[in-house]
Amino acid sequence: MERLTERIRTTALDAGADLVGVAPISRFENAPPEFHPRAVFPPTRTVVAIALRMARGTLKAVEEGTYWQAYNCDSYWHMNEVEAPQILRRICVALEQDGYTGLPVHNPFQPHLGRRIREDNPLGPDGICSLRVIGVAAGLGEFGMSRFLLTPEYGPRQRIFAVFTDAELVPSPLFKGSVCDECLACARECQAGAIGDERTEVVTIDGRDYRHAPLDTTACARIQTGHDPRFSPFRTGEEEEGRQPAYNRFIQEKFHHSGIICAGRGCIRACMDHLEKTGRIAGRFHTPLIEGERWKLDQPPGGGEDR
Ligand code: SF4
Ligand code: SF4
Numbered sequence: 001m002e003r004l005t006e007r008i009r010t011t012a013l014d015a016g017a018d019l020v021g022v023a024p025i026s027r028f029e030n031a032p033p034e035f036h037p038r039a040v041f042p043p044t045r046t047v048v049a050i051a052l053r054m055a056r057g058t059l060k061a062v063e064e065g066t067y068w069q070a071y072n073c074d075s076y077w078h079m080n081e082v083e084a085p086q087i088l089r090r091i092c093v094a095l096e097q098d099g100y101t102g103l104p105v106h107n108p109f110q111p112h113l114g115r116r117i118r119e120d121n122p123l124g125p126d127g128i129c130s131l132r133v134i135g136v137a138a139g140l141g142e143f144g145m146s147r148f149l150l151t152p153e154y155g156p157r158q159r160i161f162a163v164f165t166d167a168e169l170v171p172s173p174l175f176k177g178s179v180c181d182e183c184l185a186c187a188r189e190c191q192a193g194a195i196g197d198e199r200t201e202v203v204t205i206d207g208r209d210y211r212h213a214p215l216d217t218t219a220c221a222r223i224q225t226g227h228d229p230r231f232s233p234f235r236t237g238e239e240e241e242g243r244q245p246a247y248n249r250f251i252q253e254k255f256h257h258s259g260i261i262c263a264g265r266g267c268i269r270a271c272m273d274h275l276e277k278t279g280r281i282a283g284r285f286h287t288p289l290i291e292g293e294r295w296k297l298d299q300p301p302g303g304g305e306d307r
Contacts, residue, residue, distance in 0.1 A: 004098055005170040011094040012050050015087040018158065019051035019151060021138030021172040028137065030204045031130075033122045034112075040127035041103040041164040042120075048102075048165065049131075049138035050087060051151060051158040052079050056285065059157070059272065062263040065233070065295035068247075071263045075159075077255035080107050084161040091163045100167035107131060107161060108257075131160040137205050139172035142179060143212040146186035146195050146267040150179040153282045155275040156268045174206060179281065185274045189294075190266030191231045192216070192223040226261030233297060234261060265294075 005022060012020045025045050028036055037044045054075040061067035088104030095102040111128035121127070132149045136142060140160070141151035148156040152175075187195040196213030203210045226232030226248060234247035244252070244259075251259035263269070273289040275281045 001168060001170055004095075004100075004167060008048060008091055008094055008169065011090050012048070012087060015090040016052070016083060017050035017087050018053045019049075019140050019153060021049045021051075021135070021140045022169045023047045023049065023134065023137035023139070024168070024171045027171075027205050031133070035128060035130055035133075037129055037134075037164050039121055039123075040105065040129055043101065043166040044103075044164040046165050046167055046169045046171075047134055047138060048091060048163040048169070049134045049140060050084070050091075050161050050163075051135065051140055051154070052083060052087075052161070053154050053158045054079070054268075056157065056283075056289070059263060059269055060287070060289055063269050063289055063294070068234075068261065068263070072251050072255055072257070072260055075263075076257060076260055079159050081256075084159070088161055088163055092165075095163070095165050095167055098167070100165055102163045102165040102167075105129060105131075105162040105164060107159065129162070131162060133203055133205075134162050135160040136175070136203070136210055139174050141175050142177075143203070143210050144180040144186065144267075144271060145182055145184065145197070145199060145213045146180075146271060147201070147212040147215045148186075148267050148271070150271070150275070151175075151281075152177060152179055155179060155272045155281045156264065157272055174208060179275065181278070181280065183274050185270040186266040187213070188266065189270035190220075190223075191228075191262070192219040194220040194223075195266060220262075224260060224262040225258050230297065232261045234259075 009020045037047055058071040058075040062071055092102035092104055109128045111126055112123045114125040116124040135149040141149050144150040150156055184197055187197050194216040199211035201212050201214055223231055226235055229235040229237035234245045239245055248259035
């Protein structure tokens with residue numbers, strides 16, 4: 001078990017993962033049935049989580065208000081659609097060498113569009129899981145107030161992916177430290193007002209309670225994808241009804257997603273900046289993420305929110 005665990009860890013790191021953690025299936029016993037790893041892959045005994053960092057410059061350029069494409073390509077499309085699948089595949093192949101089976105679990109999901117097949121599954125295929133919970137269960141970090149996984153290496157600046165396997169591997173210890181100091185920069189700087197300010201949501205893993213604030217995902221989605229001309233430089237407020245701005249259409253055509261415009265103004269960028277400046281995470285950089293006043297748009301022609 002130790003030898004295989006080490007080989008899987010080395011395979012993942014050599015393939016380009018920044019962090020690797022291992023969660024035994026017992027750590028998901030409190031998961032809602034529709035989010036349980038076995039609803040996706042019934043033979044699962046272990047979940048291997050990997051974290052890939054987003055290149056810091058892709059966030060810095062959005063923070064400067066000068067360049068969104070690197071985030072949309074590199075930190076979203078390429079990580080999700082190219083880099084992670086390659087690393088997960090390498091892990092699966094390494095498991096097969098010892099006679100085990102691995103299932104790569106990518107992001108994003110399109111869950112439960114199919115009809116239910118199995119009695120023991122609460123919903124139809126495809127199943128879904130929470131990659132941020134998997135990250136915590138695999139010992140990579142904790143939840144910030146924002147609900148994001150925060151790691152001591154990168155704060156909120158990573159994406160998580162997973163392999164579900166029938167192999168039993170040596171579990172990684174749960175993260176016992178604290179990265180989030182409840183500064184509330186995430187909630188203050190979120191233009192959707194989507195992040196709560198009290199840790200009322202609880203996820204229990206191995207008897208330990210991890211808490212975060214509630215997140216209004218509907219409010220977030222509108223700002224995140226640039227539906228509100230007050231906060232998206234790519235939407236003038238004069239688009240024809242139901243018509244996406246030219247930039248979102250370009251991103252859709254080229255990278256097959258609807259376009260990320262907010263890029264975590266509160267939940268990633270303000271949080272990262274706070275954690276970097278207070279030395280609560282590992283990285284030290286020559287250029288601060290946030291320098292001076294943050295950009296703000298003039299009211300667009302047509303004004304107000306485009307509903
Ligand atoms: S911004 Fe502050 S309160 Fe919010 S998750 Fe980061 S450290 Fe925690
Ligand atoms: S992505 Fe933007 S809108 Fe959504 S929670 Fe984060 S800061 Fe708020």
